[in-house]
Amino acid sequence: MSPEHPSVGLAVIGAGYWGPNLVRNAQATPGMRLEYLCDIDVARARRVIGDYSTVRAVGSVEEVLADPAVSAVAIATPPASHYSVAMAALEAGKHVLIEKPLAPTFEEGQELVEVADRRDLVLMLDHTYCYTQAVQYIRDLIRSGELGDLQYLDSVRINLGLVQRDVDVLWDLAPHDLSIFQSIMPADVWPIAVAAHGSDPVGAGRACVAHLTVKLSNGSMAHVHVNWLSPTKIRRVVIGGSARTVVWDDLDPTQRLSVYDRGVECADPDELGADARAATIVSYRTGDMVAPAIQDKEALRAVMTELVDSITHHRQPMTDGRSGLEVLALLEAASTSLAEGGAFKPIRDLRTGNVETTLLRDEVLA
Amino acid sequence: MSPEHPSVGLAVIGAGYWGPNLVRNAQATPGMRLEYLCDIDVARARRVIGDYSTVRAVGSVEEVLADPAVSAVAIATPPASHYSVAMAALEAGKHVLIEKPLAPTFEEGQELVEVADRRDLVLMLDHTYCYTQAVQYIRDLIRSGELGDLQYLDSVRINLGLVQRDVDVLWDLAPHDLSIFQSIMPADVWPIAVAAHGSDPVGAGRACVAHLTVKLSNGSMAHVHVNWLSPTKIRRVVIGGSARTVVWDDLDPTQRLSVYDRGVECADPDELGADARAATIVSYRTGDMVAPAIQDKEALRAVMTELVDSITHHRQPMTDGRSGLEVLALLEAASTSLAEGGAFKPIRDLRTGNVETTLLRDEVLA
Amino acid sequence: MSPEHPSVGLAVIGAGYWGPNLVRNAQATPGMRLEYLCDIDVARARRVIGDYSTVRAVGSVEEVLADPAVSAVAIATPPASHYSVAMAALEAGKHVLIEKPLAPTFEEGQELVEVADRRDLVLMLDHTYCYTQAVQYIRDLIRSGELGDLQYLDSVRINLGLVQRDVDVLWDLAPHDLSIFQSIMPADVWPIAVAAHGSDPVGAGRACVAHLTVKLSNGSMAHVHVNWLSPTKIRRVVIGGSARTVVWDDLDPTQRLSVYDRGVECADPDELGADARAATIVSYRTGDMVAPAIQDKEALRAVMTELVDSITHHRQPMTDGRSGLEVLALLEAASTSLAEGGAFKPIRDLRTGNVETTLLRDEVLA
């Protein structure tokens, strides 16, 4: 931290499942100064902080927001409270790092983005996976053209998970997959419609198993399988391309990424007549597999560094409010599909808030 | 083979991918006498038979069907020819073992079932997986009540597969999963509707990646993911129950089945008021996992034995024509869903051929 | 911590690879009060402690030992300094928790044990693995008789490891395996001789790959393979018994323990004549495998708890000085074997310090 850039004073709000990780990583981030851990249950906040810390444990968000030493807050409260806590923080002039999902509804998310824009504050989503070495490697592979044309995406995220009280399994887990897809997708491919199927076989009052299919603008398909009831844990993303296919197994620390030089190729249908199309010539390629050496750094450290850096340099973070909105648009359409029998639903246009199928990602991300 | 039951004379028709396996297993089955391997490409049939065999390689189905030494045929020709070859065989008074799918359409399948019934001939589907030790173990686990209530089924069947010329990936691979589900499903649970999503990212002229969701009568969901483009091979079926969950990994010969005593339990919603339902009490159970010792026998041997036995004892085989029809009904509904945008489609009633959502499995199987 | 038992004041000495883990776990242990982290490189100690801690970072062991608030020290310095630091601590009247190996030589280790005994202080080895749920489960399995007679032990501990400056791979890694064996061994089986083979293919000046074979008193054999040069990491212990065999794969968090009901059985040779012995009747048993549900707690937390508890209740810890001496006796014999061509060397008698082959474990542990 150069003298011109004094430390960013941070308060973490929420001492539940994720809060302790934010606390630990904030403490290890240069350029950041952790001031508070805040939770309604202040005893819980104290336990998280421990007996040896100089960080203050408090119970009142107001107290935190009133402190001028705090210039940013990291919000890890339950989803239902995201909007109100984030709005209070922005109105108090604080930068905001927020857990997914950005807000309970698209409209509330949009309001947060607008307020942050108007007040010139950083609004950043903690899409942690987007900061892993794996996602960065895959993004480079796609953007460099090495993967070839995107053919399919497939993500399985299942385990014996906590059945949440205020969100279903789609809203709890799929934001991870959707933000990963967003982060690696080539610039000329974007989601146009989504369908979701789900079930609640344990009588939890909300979907505990769900499948989500996203139609992409290039005709390919992305699929997400999320499940709170699986006795085994799987965190596996496959990205199929015309030249390479990547398998990301996040639970295998010795070989998280496998890049396969294997695939199926068809003769170009445009060069064949209509009749010939049915008899396309298919060829198979079976080459080596490469497991690239990637460093095993904690992604949340990079999240904290991006927060400090975007505040300090007055720029949009990589996972900004709009990326959170994009995820919300997909989740809302998925929920509609789920409620209405599983047919594809178009995805809301981020510029107008209208439901349009012609979402142009270039304009959205511009 | 007792003297009253002379050997069943068999001809295998089709010397392509699967035919050689039928030939090998037929030769090793007591009570069966392999007479012919028949293929339009008779040189190919000769190569399969090899230089040391007394089995005859022929090119004409008519020749085979005219031979009174042949009492049964095993049909492993491409799907498009299943109906015509099977019908010719039945009309020639031969018992029939047929590869999946039974026929190209439900109506043709129904005709085959009717003709076999009328002529009192065995019509058996080679639903090979149903004869594995794994499926038999799972079926027992479910029927004995040890699994508890069925909560979800999930099957992933992906690899770098042969892009077929006359069927898409759903018709090529999903019959395996659907026949497995059929074989293990409790008697009081049956499929009521199906939705399918698919894509053809390589321009093959038909879906190469597909997801199929089946709504079951007890409110739970079965899902099938089939993919011809995956560089890695997965054959994994998960059956979630309220008391146990079974994972069947068919590619792990050292531990094909894993039975987990893990799960999520909710307080009975019927005992709670409407408001309380949103706040159901969830508890988690984390017990041991047992990998049962199961013998590693070739399933196709058991298929052949069932064929001999059902012919000899004049009874329906375990995977009879109706089980093939049930799979056809699901595949047709899935194709309709795929063509019409992915919404759920009801499954055709097997008794009437009408599309009805109120299919009663009990009556069908009666 | 009851009022009669005030907190145990602890200083951690050594801020290298392992020290930070001791610091973290000490802070989370009830009944313990972490006072200092001490390292010659005090800046390093400060970095480990971080910017938010009330724990003091210091550079002088003398300062720490002079503080009456410190009643115990945890020593994580390089092996060569273990004896001098531990002796200074004991002489200052402090209880000692020490990393393996206890001391550079058996004689020095013996001195430490004697001084601790004389001054009535706890001398405890941080044999961390002995405090895992896995080792406790295996020990119970053996002691309850469920494993049957011990037939063999086999441990593989290989990875791309740090080539140490003051110890070879045997002294660096094998103490883990030897202390695990010690912890689970039935009371009537003990090591009687050891042979070691090693090589230094990278010119490091000490063995980087080594194999260690321990003859046990019941005629069976324990084997340890340690390797600093392996590109893949394996931590796998197999304990074969006449009734069960346990495989402990410490790198598989989803299935660390697998208990197999499989084995080979011979007819009792005592019931057969001398000639018949060559033709013993062997039978095979292939039963289920059970992966017990074991909690995934950090073992070092249990080490800290045992330290507090043994100090508070004035008792020997589970991994006391004598267990460290036993490991030293094995390591010294192994080094002798390594230097002298790989033949078996008897293990030193712990009571007399003499090399004897008739070491009676019962007397040693009494």
Add this chain to the structure above:
Amino acid sequence: MSPEHPSVGLAVIGAGYWGPNLVRNAQATPGMRLEYLCDIDVARARRVIGDYSTVRAVGSVEEVLADPAVSAVAIATPPASHYSVAMAALEAGKHVLIEKPLAPTFEEGQELVEVADRRDLVLMLDHTYCYTQAVQYIRDLIRSGELGDLQYLDSVRINLGLVQRDVDVLWDLAPHDLSIFQSIMPADVWPIAVAAHGSDPVGAGRACVAHLTVKLSNGSMAHVHVNWLSPTKIRRVVIGGSARTVVWDDLDPTQRLSVYDRGVECADPDELGADARAATIVSYRTGDMVAPAIQDKEALRAVMTELVDSITHHRQPMTDGRSGLEVLALLEAASTSLAEGGAFKPIRDLRTGNVETTLLRDEVLA
């Protein structure tokens, strides 16, 4: 097979565990004509041949050797009979393919080699693994220099195996590992001494668990762990080099070979003074892993092809009698070490039959 080279008439002798594989592969090998399967238990031979074969099942070796249509025999009888059956075949002027080990003793093996030489007959060892794609790939990797200097070899071959009646686990399983090592070893590295440790914890009358350490001429070490009592099956060979390390997991059909660009490097000790040597500078390299695409062909097919080819072209086969003798020399030295307490034993000189430590592989293989 060109007209000048009529088919090689083959008889397989022994219809036990391995014989059926020889039969199957012989039938599929161009240029070979399988005439007989011979076993003392002729009914067993008939069962192996099956009901559809034109191959003759016989009970008398003499009958087979008397038939001029037989120009070669493949011997798969129990090890104790290898010498007598092979000698009879050679004396009858037949080429010989023989299962490992070549003979019960080195002297007998030597006699077989001499007789075959004198009578100008092919004497080939069925060292099946040497004909796998994996071994060929590894050999190329070593000989091309890509692996760098050989640092260590490590092979684990364990499972719940058949306790043999006439050989211990070393003679039963280690020939696989020793012939693999022989096949891939660089030309300037050869074995100079061997030590073996073993135990018989089930009272089988022979070692059921064994460890074998081979000192190589370049100072590195090869280690083999064989075990008949393991409930899990492992077939894993690691070859460590200064530039690459290969892991061959023969039980993972999807990734048999993994080539790691990882390792430890020390500064050259010759460039450092004596004192500096203790403080050698070590550096670590962590690069990508490549799993090469290798075809999954049955190795025994390549064995048969090599037999035909070496007979037809009148040349030594890749795994000739001398390679079998080399394995025998290692096994005999290992047995001596096992009997005499585990110290290293020099390996017998193949030229003189004397025990010499200065075996020059170049001369042996010349």
